[in-house]
Amino acid sequence: MSPELIFKDPILVNLLVMNIWNWKFTFFLLYTYCSRWIRSELYTAIVDLEELLKTEAILAETLQNYISQQETKLVILKKQAAHYISELEKASKDPTDYLANPINAYLLVKRLTSEWKNTENLMKNDLYEEISNNLTALRENIKFPTDEDLSGAAIALTRLQDTYNLDTESLARGELNGVQYSTKLSSDDCFELGRQSYNNKDFYHTVLWMQEALRKHETEQNETIISKWEILEYLAYSLYMLGNVHKAAELTEELLIIFPDHERAKGNLEYYKTHLQKNRHHEKKKGDDGEDDKEKVTDQLDSFTLEKRSKYEMLCRGETGMTVREISKLKCRYTHKNNPFLLIAPLKEEDAYLNPRILLYRKIIYPNEIEIIKNKAKPRLQRATVQNHQTGEQEPAHYRISKSAWLKDTEDPVIANVRRRVEDMTSLTVTTAEELQVVNYGIGGHYEPHFDFAREEEKNAFKSLGTGNRIATMSDVAQGGATVFPLLDVALWPERGSAAFWFNLHTSGMGNYLTRHAACPVLQGSKWVSNVWLHEYGQEFVRPCRLEDANTLNS
Numbered sequence: 001m002s003p004e005l006i007f008k009d010p011i012l013v014n015l016l017v018m019n020i021w022n023w024k025f026t027f028f029l030l031y032t033y034c035s036r037w038i039r040s041e042l043y044t045a046i047v048d049l050e051e052l053l054k055t056e057a058i059l060a061e062t063l064q065n066y067i068s069q070q071e072t073k074l075v076i077l078k079k080q081a082a083h084y085i086s087e088l089e090k091a092s093k094d095p096t097d098y099l100a101n102p103i104n105a106y107l108l109v110k111r112l113t114s115e116w117k118n119t120e121n122l123m124k125n126d127l128y129e130e131i132s133n134n135l136t137a138l139r140e141n142i143k144f145p146t147d148e149d150l151s152g153a154a155i156a157l158t159r160l161q162d163t164y165n166l167d168t169e170s171l172a173r174g175e176l177n178g179v180q181y182s183t184k185l186s187s188d189d190c191f192e193l194g195r196q197s198y199n200n201k202d203f204y205h206t207v208l209w210m211q212e213a214l215r216k217h218e219t220e221q222n223e224t225i226i227s228k229w230e231i232l233e234y235l236a237y238s239l240y241m242l243g244n245v246h247k248a249a250e251l252t253e254e255l256l257i258i259f260p261d262h263e264r265a266k267g268n269l270e271y272y273k274t275h276l277q278k279n280r281h282h283e284k285k286k287g288d289d290g291e292d293d294k295e296k297v298t299d300q301l302d303s304f305t306l307e308k309r310s311k312y313e314m315l316c317r318g319e320t321g322m323t324v325r326e327i328s329k330l331k332c333r334y335t336h337k338n339n340p341f342l343l344i345a346p347l348k349e350e351d352a353y354l355n356p357r358i359l360l361y362r363k364i365i366y367p368n369e370i371e372i373i374k375n376k377a378k379p380r381l382q383r384a385t386v387q388n389h390q391t392g393e394q395e396p397a398h399y400r401i402s403k404s405a406w407l408k409d410t411e412d413p414v415i416a417n418v419r420r421r422v423e424d425m426t427s428l429t430v431t432t433a434e435e436l437q438v439v440n441y442g443i444g445g446h447y448e449p450h451f452d453f454a455r456e457e458e459k460n461a462f463k464s465l466g467t468g469n470r471i472a473t474m475s476d477v478a479q480g481g482a483t484v485f486p487l488l489d490v491a492l493w494p495e496r497g498s499a500a501f502w503f504n505l506h507t508s509g510m511g512n513y514l515t516r517h518a519a520c521p522v523l524q525g526s527k528w529v530s531n532v533w534l535h536e537y538g539q540e541f542v543r544p545c546r547l548e549d550a551n552t553l554n555s
Ligand SMILES: O=C(O)CCC(=O)C(=O)O
Pocket: 439, 447, 452, 475, 481, 482, 483, 484, 517, 518, 519, 520, 529, 531
């Protein structure tokens, strides 16, 4: 399978991160995490993950060398052992006679001194030292995922599961929305996903993945590293946290049949039983009791179902959209916007929504331009950040999983050309616009519903730029998932090289809250987007301030 295909597939990506993680355990003793770039959150951009295939190839070669060297050693050691045994057999017939021979006596002493030293040296695991030293040197040049990558990749899978309503069993079979994409997840893989969810206190997904691990464990008995009792322990505790104390007790009893001396399980079972008794007592006394744990469950289930029901996710799944009546009002046109250049080469412009107006320009960025922009951005991609409303600081957030780079006009004529085209499409000046932002999404990468403009309470958002608020967004979608506007019921299914444009602000300068939008999690593929955010300053004559028209068509 080609690297490209592998990285289009979130399950394989997850497995890859897990495999490398297992490797990390193998070399745990010597491997120290100190370089900053190692902690570069590889899972947040698919392009960065491609590096991990090189890492895996190096590790596979290292392990193969280690095995073949160990095998050579074992061959020598086996011969040695056979030699000792054959001499012992000879001696056992008549030890006195055997040792009466001075050569035998000498050889016995030799075998137990210098020869044994050699044997001992061969048995010593000095090969490991050598390999670990090599790996320490390699560390400077190869990328290793971190705990955070593993957790990020696991969370991404559960996010995809929720957003796209994927059932655990199909996902574990490597199936995404009915299409078979990858190899299956084993019981151990499912266990690891459950464990990651557990570490994130996400008991809902812990239960789903531990149940799957348990199901698979029955059929994979000799292939699993994880024991059934380990799965049962996580499953029981998570069920307890979700309020199913009865099932938690039942599974713990099952665990204790397999592992009767498991002290923690014994303690837990006792606790669960007391809990059940207390509940029964309370129920008798005053009906349902509304305890802590139940609240925890309700919280988790409510937030989950609410989220699942949300318009955003329905749009991502393509389950809702504009009405036929609304769609019938949309038009497309050739337009020159009184621009002399466009008089010669008019633009094809398409309405995606009327109020607020969202415009689409298809195939407006050429494939060679896309490649140049991607290649310029690749070495400079940094984890995308969001502004913390309280502190005003930029920081990474779970609701925006991507990496981005900013490209200047002066870096390449292609970038200057693209920005000039943005001017043609929008009739706005790009002199006060931000640099071209290039984004690559990671595993299940997304950007939850947000506004591109700074709201009134975000006083300092674009202060340092000195160009006012983000008046408009021009988003060039290279390839990948949907951009959705939950308040408008609009989903823009991107096409390579197409661009979308909308005003974030009313002509009054007030933010248009209907422009709330999101990037749906990437289910399959590597999604590239570039943004140009145009600012208020410099647009005074093209889009004059009009206080009265906050709700007109182009406001
Ligand atoms: O990637 C997308 O579809 C939208 C990105 C976006 O809204 C943003 O970067 O502000």
